[in-house]
Amino acid sequence: MCIRTLQRFLRIKRQLIVKLYISGNSPYARRARLAAREAGLMGMVEEIIISGFNELVKLGPGGKIPVLITDDGHSLCESLIITHYFNDLSEGKLLPSDPVQKGKCLALESVASVLMDSLFVRSMEKNYREEKKRSALVLEKEAERSRRCYESLAEMVREESESVSLASIAVAASLGYAGWRTPEDNWREGRSGLESYYDRLMERPAFTETMPRY
Template sequence: MKLYYTGNSPYARRPHMAVIEYGLTDKVEVEDCGPLGTDDHVLRQYGPGGKVPGLLTDNGVFICETLIILNCLDELSGGKLYPAAGKAREEAMALEGLAGLLMESQFYRARENRRDASEQSPGYLESEAARSARCYDALEAHVAGFVDDLNMAHLSVVACLGYADWRHPGDWRDGRPALGAWYDKIMERPSCADTKPVF
């Protein structure tokens, strides 16, 4: 299989981390296909989206969307990405969902921030900043319960916090010491350190 990513994409970082963390490097080749956005970009031959991440299977099927790709990688790994069942699985899914909505909020706020000032909506920026802050608060409240057993949802949280440090500096650390300590520790893992955004 081949995973298409770009260096600083927080979405693509999630399956990229999974490939490293769960020992899939012999089964999934990773290719940095940045920069994106041109009509002749390599991804455009596979579908209408032109977004990363994208997964090209050994059968030549192209799969887009982060959560679908993580699902494929979970299957490929024999179920290593998430706890198999029960409350542990439900909690992992809840955290993966929280990370997903936080990333969406951060990503669209960053896009809005990059628009010309005359086109920006202060109300939109404010409401997404507030949504992200609620997510950071929820993570701070729950981080003590993050089990020692790492799962993919923890890596998705890392991708959110790393993206915030790039696009929304100062967004999350103040007043959230437990989350900061957890992040600094998990960032020692090769899957996290080797995929950190460069800015």
Template sequence: MKLIGSLASPYVRKVRIVLAEKKLDYAFELENVWVPETRIAEANPLGKVPCLVMEDGSTLVDSRVIVEYLDTLTPVCKLLPAGGNGRERADIKNWEALADGILDAGVLMRLERTQRPPEQQSEAWIARQHDKVTRGLAALDARLGESVYCAGKSYTLADVAVGCALGWLSFRFPEIDWRGAHPALARLFDKLSERPSFKDTVPQ
């Protein structure tokens, strides 16, 4: 398998962490989708990363699709429940959706600041996205509470997704003091940051 992505993308990091946790072999091809010479559209018509190219040449796009597929390849470090436990599975995927939603809003904030001329930037738009980040973090912190992991006592895809969101916020928006405002998330992030899969994929 080949993963196309960047070292800064939190969505790519999520896939890289799952690949590491599942002990799956793959090649990593760096791609900057923001430069004119990018060729990402040859693999993903949406022009986005991550993109997973499988052995037969077919591709999977979107981090949520990719990680769900990867979890089926080996029983090592099962990140989603097997069998018919739909409620438990939906809960984990809901954690992931909330974490990715925070990232989506954060990315839109960053793009507004970095990809548009200052005179065209909308402070109202940035504030709207910032509110989504703030509300999302508060919801995650409240849901986590005193639990060891997001979805109970076991490490799951929920923790991977939340950890990637928090790591990216620290990387791109150090002025957002999510640690001070959300001690439960800070405790979880510190715990996750000790895992080799997180240590080896710190955004840069």
């Protein structure tokens, strides 16, 4: 306990600043931005819009958005690692402390994560790949995976409270992205519980503020 207090004191003395490199429309960046806001860390997070690929690979070998540069100069990529890092920095504001509730939260987060990846794969396939090389099979397989995720999310959020967590952040960032990249999925159709869960989240300042402008 004494060490933690000392660490906290040293952080304040050092005016801990972490740098979060983002782009406007990336759902992965949005996830990190939401976590920073909802964890109450914006006083120590500097958000910087990445200007191009050359700048991005200077920040780390991944070449993926977002990247977090810690106060000690470590470069973290992978939105899951960054959001959990923010949760740690806030001493656990974004995850329940009760083990059963935490397991439930991580289960929801994991489905939302798979959905985000599935939507991303579909977007790359449809929008960035050479036209002749697009695969109907891959698109079909991923559309099916997305559909299974929507169904699960609709089921899982039924009992979800209003509290914001790493799970609700991942759900919102994924569904927001779906609305842009795969409107044909009509994820709201027949899923009124999921729709109202999402719409309630969208009323929060953090979610409005990070809304991508497509």
